[in-house]
Amino acid sequence: MNAVAPGTLYGVGLGPGDPELMTLKAARIIASASVIAHFRKAGRPGHARTIAADIIPKSAIEACLEYPVTTEINFHDAGYIDAIRDFYSTSADRLKRHLDDGHNVALLCEGDPFFYGSFLHMYDRIKATHPVAVIPGITGMSGCWTAADTPITYGDDVLTVLPGTLDAASLTARLKDTDAAVIMKVGRNLEKIRRALRDAGRLNDAIYVERGTMHGERVLPLSSLDAQPVPYFSIILLPGGRGRRIT
Numbered sequence: 747m748n749a750v751a752p753g754t755l756y757g758v759g760l761g762p763g764d765p766e767l768m769t770l771k772a773a774r775i776i777a778s779a780s781v782i783a784h785f786r787k788a789g790r791p792g793h794a795r796t797i798a799a800d801i802i803p804k805s806a807i808e809a810c811l812e813y814p815v816t817t818e819i820n821f822h823d824a825g826y827i828d829a830i831r832d833f834y835s836t837s838a839d840r841l842k843r844h845l846d847d848g849h850n851v852a853l854l855c856e857g858d859p860f861f862y863g864s865f866l867h868m869y870d871r872i873k874a875t876h877p878v879a880v881i882p883g884i885t886g887m888s889g890c891w892t893a894a895d896t897p898i899t900y901g902d903d904v905l906t907v908l909p910g911t912l913d914a915a916s917l918t919a920r921l922k923d924t925d926a927a928v929i930m931k932v933g934r935n936l937e938k939i940r941r942a943l944r945d946a947g948r949l950n951d952a953i954y955v956e957r958g959t960m961h962g963e964r965v966l967p968l969s970s971l972d973a974q975p976v977p978y979f980s981i982i983l984l985p986g987g988r989g990r991r992i993t
């Protein structure tokens with residue numbers, strides 16, 4: 747039996763990128779945690795860690811969880827599922843060892859932890875055996891529509907949030923059936939998304955936002971964006987409000 751009470755895993759939402767958009771509660775939990783964990787791509791500093799860099803205590807133990815593959819691949823790809831399943835299980839075991847040693851672990855999450863975050867895979871694996879608490883954050887999409895100075899929904903507009911990893915036919919069907927949309931995980935899916943928007947007759951309404959609220963932010967009409975690789979932190983907004991504004 748363990749001599750010490752287990753620590754708590756905190757999923758800490760950091761907001762969309764600008765450190766000033768972090769909540770007071772998130773900052774307090776980070777400052778007091780003895781272990782700071784974060785996901786990152788191999789060889790990169792990690793977006794979540796970059797957002798919180800100035801407030802991570804010097805004394806904290808850091809646990810970097812490095813993805814073996816990109817997260818922009820379709821979720822039904824068999825090779826992807828195996829590699830990422832192993833990675834999440836190993837990562838959860840690593841965090842559990844810190845919790846068993848009595849450490850509180852702050853797992854840094856870009857945006858909101860419960861919204862498409864890798865945190866969810868830790869939450870699912872750890873919550874049955876250890877205390878887990880979640881600190882909500884401003885989502886990336888909220889930061890992006892504000893960066894674009896674009897109201898996203900008016901009145902009874904329906905907003906649809908779509909992962910860009912969906913196939914083109916599904917994207918087109920969903921886009922035809924909504925007033926407003928947010929398309930996440932653009933990255934290597936850009937040209938497919940552009941075709942789906944064109945097929946849905948909405949290409950000219952679409953706004954592209956790269957690194958919203960972060961250093962290097964770019965906002966432009968999608969129709970003006972050259973065909974080129976775009977970074978992981980990019981999103982496409984389709985504002986609502988067509989014919990629904992009371993002026």
Ligand SMILES: C[S@@+](CC[C@H](N)C(=O)[O-])C[C@H]1O[C@@H](n2cnc3c(N)ncnc32)[C@H](O)[C@@H]1O
Pocket residue numbers: 762763817855856857858859861862863864884885886887889890929930931932933955956957958959960978979980981
């Ligand atoms: C795995 S999801 C994580 C979402 C995050 N938990 C949130 O609450 O926004 C990552 C995707 O969110 C979008 N995203 C999040 N923050 C962004 C930002 N600041 N600028 C542009 N895109 C962003 C991108 O489409 C990116 O591929």
